[in-house]
Amino acid sequence: MLEQTFKNLLEKFDTPTEVTSKLWSEIVEQYSGKKKHYHTLKHLEELLQILNEVKSEIADWDVILFTLFYHDVIYNALKSDNEEQSAELAGKRMQQIGASPKMILNCKTQIIATKNHLVSTDSDTNYFLDADLSILGQDWEMYSEYSKNVRKEYSFYPDMVYNAGRRKVLKHFLSMDRIYKTPHFYEKFEVQAKLNIFKELRFL
Secondary structure, eight states: OHHHHHHHHHHTTTOOHHHHHHHHHHHHHHHTOTTOSSSSHHHHHHHHHHHHTTGGGOSOHHHHHHHHHHTTSSOOTTOSOHHHHHHHHHHHHHHHHTOOHHHHHHHHHHHHHTTTOOOOSSHHHHHHHHHHTGGGGSOHHHHHHHHHHHHHHTTTSOHHHHHHHHHHHHHHHHHSSOSOOSHHHHHHHHHHHHHHHHHHHHHO
8 A cells, every 4th residue: 555655646747757766665665674663664554544533634745645654764773863854855856846935844844843853833743743753642552562672672772872862752752732633633642652762761
């Protein structure tokens, strides 16, 4: 479903088949690196499924899809500018296939927003941010697998360093008035997300 969704998206811009194949191969390669355990194609598949639930609420579905495919395309656990680098690559690829400047700007803005997951004035951005954090509100088994995979991506850090950084991230979410910005995701995931985060913090 993921590959076909990407191909259908690029068809709207009359993208030559060879270009589409090249861009898809790039995405597969970037999300399949040996150092990636959570930020993988599986993450994209789950995100697409979650977003499909609120498709009728999205103003620009094509932009959301570009954001989905490129939001973690550059992910190096040693770097702090992954979102900026991912947004830059998304912009280049969208420009390459002839997307409008407005679409490119909106996509890059959405990707940058995943850095801090703060509430946005743009509804589509809030829906994407909520979907991106939907893993926090899953049952404990899924959440636990997610947290272990994130730990693997930062395996080069000793527990003392990693745990301190992880606690900071988790407490950032708890410091928000609400983790989920949209009514749909708030009602579906908020309570469970906070329970999961509190539980993980007890283990750190």
